[in-house]
Amino acid sequence: MTGAPPVVAPRWEIGGDFETVTPDLLGHHRLGAQRTPPWVGADDDRRYRYVESGRQALAVVEAALRASGFTRLLVPEYLCDSMVQPFAVAGWQLVPVPVDADLQVVPAGVAAALGPARTTAVLHAAYFGRPTPAALRAQLRVAQDHGAVVVADETHLALAPEHGIADIRMASLRKLLPVADGAYVRLPPELEPPTGVVDVQSGMSAAAPEDNGVTRIRTAAMVAKVGHLGGDGKDRAHLPLFTAAEELVETRTAPRPMSRASRRLLAQLDLATVARRRQDNAAALAGALTGVPGCRVVTPPTAGSVPSHLLLQVEDAPALQRALAATGVFCPRHWPPSELVPQRRPWPTCYLSVPVDQRYEPADMMCVARLIAGALIHPAGGDPR
Ligand SMILES: Cc1ncc(COP(=O)(O)O)c(C=O)c1O
Numbered sequence: 023m024t025g026a027p028p029v030v031a032p033r034w035e036i037g038g039d040f041e042t043v044t045p046d047l048l049g050h051h052r053l054g055a056q057r058t059p060p061w062v063g064a065d066d067d068r069r070y071r072y073v074e075s076g077r078q079a080l081a082v083v084e085a086a087l088r089a090s091g092f093t094r095l096l097v098p099e100y101l102c103d104s105m106v107q108p109f110a111v112a113g114w115q116l117v118p119v120p121v122d123a124d125l126q127v128v129p130a131g132v133a134a135a136l137g138p139a140r141t142t143a144v145l146h147a148a149y150f151g152r153p154t155p156a157a158l159r160a161q162l163r164v165a166q167d168h169g170a171v172v173v174a175d176e177t178h179l180a181l182a183p184e185h186g187i188a189d190i191r192m193a194s195l196r197k198l199l200p201v202a203d204g205a206y207v208r209l210p211p212e213l214e215p216p217t218g219v220v221d222v223q224s225g226m227s228a229a230a231p232e233d234n235g236v237t238r239i240r241t242a243a244m245v246a247k248v249g250h251l252g253g254d255g256k257d258r259a260h261l262p263l264f265t266a267a268e269e270l271v272e273t274r275t276a277p278r279p280m281s282r283a284s285r286r287l288l289a290q291l292d293l294a295t296v297a298r299r300r301q302d303n304a305a306a307l308a309g310a311l312t313g314v315p316g317c318r319v320v321t322p323p324t325a326g327s328v329p330s331h332l333l334l335q336v337e338d339a340p341a342l343q344r345a346l347a348a349t350g351v352f353c354p355r356h357w358p359p360s361e362l363v364p365q366r367r368p369w370p371t372c373y374l375s376v377p378v379d380q381r382y383e384p385a386d387m388m389c390v391a392r393l394i395a396g397a398l399i400h401p402a403g404g405d406p407r
Contacts, residue, residue: 036390037352037377039240039264040200041247047200047380049292059293061176061183061193061206070206072280074236075271076177076194079207081108082277083173083190086215087143088112092171094142096135098127098149099365102357105145105175108275110362117142118363124320125149125333125373129161139169146188147175149356150321150375151300151329154184162187171213178330180206181297189213198330198379199291201284202233202240202267230279237281240267297328299380304329306384307376310391316398320373331356331375336398339374345397351390353377 062070073079095109099118106116119131127146136142144165148154154162162172166189174188177197190213195204209215233241243263250260304323311319311334320333331354336342343353353376359369376390 034389035251035350035352036382036386037354039247039260040196040244040379040381041251041260042241042244043200043287043291044381047292047295048290049295059288060297061180061191063183063185065185065208070208071277072230072285073205073207073277074203074234074274074280075196076175076192076205077104077107077271077275078277079192079194079205080105080175081275082207082215083192083209084108084112084114086190086209086213087171087173088114089215090213091140092143094137096132096142096144096170097363098125098145098147099363100125100357100370101147101360101363103360103362105147106362111275116363118366120366123335126152126155127158129157132158132161132165136165136168136170142169143171143173145173145175147177148179148184150331150333151178151182151327152321153324153327154187159187179328181293181300181328182326195288199288199293199296200244201287202237202244202281203271204280204284204288230282230285233281233283234278236267236270236274237283239263239270241283243267296380299383300328300330300378302384303378303382303387304332307332307378307387307391310388311394314391314395314398317394329378332378334374334376334394335372336374337372339372341401342374342394342397345401346390346393349393349397351376351393 058067071082073082094115094117095106096117096119097106098121100121110116117135119135120128122128132144144162146154146162166172171190172188173190173192174184176183176191176193180193180195180198183191183193190207190209192207193205195201195206240263243260246256246260246263249256250258301323308319308322311317311332316336318335320335321329323329333356339355343355346353353374355373356375359365376394378387
């Protein structure tokens with residue numbers, strides 16, 4: 023019996039760490055493509071420092087604020103611990119501010135927690151790329167008028183940031199873009215960190231290494247993931263590499279320049295196409311999930327914003343996360359419970375973030391929507407693809 027060749031199912035996977043970027047996203051030179059990154063906008067780009075990670079950018083902020091006498095940080099009660107880690111290590115008082123069911127900070131909570139002028143900073147993070155609601159914007163302005171400094175963590179928002187809200191802005195770039203390392207931080211002149219605390223040049227500095235340990239390992243992981251997606255048979259060789267890169271990031275807390283390799287890739291990325299694909303994917307997924315029983319789209323797309331993920335509220339997010347992972351859709355839960363910020367109530371388990379990034383297209387999103395609907399209707403059920 024000769025038999026037909028075995029059918030090899032195409033690997034289809036959504037989410038997880040970025041693999042190596044595809045050529046269709048490299049094209050800053052294309053006519054009409056955006057040359058200045060959106061986070062710089064009309065700003066003076068010499069004011070931006072580029073470091074290896076979001077945590078290093080926040081360490082720059084921490085040092086500058088501490089040198090000016092700031093000791094308290096108001097933070098959303100629902101957060102990623104890496105947002106506050108440099109402040110916690112330096113002994114700041116972390117004051118949680120309540121968030122509502124949409125994970126938006128409650129403006130009255132900011133008002134209630136303000137301390138004496140020039141002691142309190144407010145860490146404002148527009149999660150999932152959503153614009154800041156008008157009432158919260160107004161409250162942040164009031165806080166500034168009372169001598170507080172507003173720090174915007176634009177990690178989810180870097181592709182369409184809100185200029186004019188914050189005194190200090192920063193973002194980790196590797197959450198939205200396939201760079202192996204990278205983050206930016208922008209300080210006003212009066213809050214420059216003391217000389218010697220932070221030795222990071224802006225721009226493509228001579229001090230920046232071509233790569234660093236993190237870049238090398240994460241790039242190897244990205245290449246291995248391309249092999250995995252192509253069915254190379256080296257089952258999941260990328261996963262331990264991504265873990266090793268992440269572990270290294272955690273040890274490198276002192277600010278160092280972003281690698282030249284990542285700076286170069288950043289300059290080549292077609293960020294306008296990246297943004298448009300995210301918008302198209304989020305719109306397709308939100309549309310397909312509207313009305314699905316047991317699922318609320320918390321972050322429906324809004325004009326001009328660029329989503330990091332589509333946030334869903336379901337009854338049991340861990341169960342949905344497991345069911346989707348079994349079908350090749352890897353959705354993060356933003357975030358695991360905080361260990362650094364005191365909590366007033368149990369950590370919610372109803373939020374799941376669905377990837378809508380530039381690797382995918384609306385047809386993928388329709389498939390993801392069917393899988394989500396199927397998993398919600400038949401919690402232990404099969405794959406409706
Ligand atoms: C909102 C937000 N800010 C900052 C960070 C820290 O960035 P990094 O992991 O590059 O240190 C993270 C990381 O998950 C984050 O989600």
